[in-house]
Amino acid sequence: MMTNFQIGQNIRSYDFISRTDCYIEGVINSIYNGVIEFTVTKSISEGKEYTDRPAVMRTVDLGNDLTDRMYESLGRQRIEAI
Numbered sequence: 001m002m003t004n005f006q007i008g009q010n011i012r013s014y015d016f017i018s019r020t021d022c023y024i025e026g027v028i029n030s031i032y033n034g035v036i037e038f039t040v041t042k043s044i045s046e047g048k049e050y051t052d053r054p055a056v057m058r059t060v061d062l063g064n065d066l067t068d069r070m071y072e073s074l075g076r077q078r079i080e081a082i
Helices: 066-073
Strands: 010-014 023-032 035-045 056-060 079-081
Touching: 010 035, 023 056
Parallel strands: none
Antiparallel strands: 010 023, 010 079, 023 035, 035 056
């Protein structure tokens, strides 16, 4: 079951399950077959913002798969609306 994200929504996508200081934020441009394409507005790595980043990125909203369940066990989602 996929999460109900919407075009125009701001999201944060975490890179690593065990870390909260590595993520990418952006505005959703499109959603197709579970792939969320978004314009990047912020990129954080090890707590520091970096500007050398792609303008557009994609992430997969897998829904209730093992990775998503592991994030939930830590009390957060892999991709979240902000």
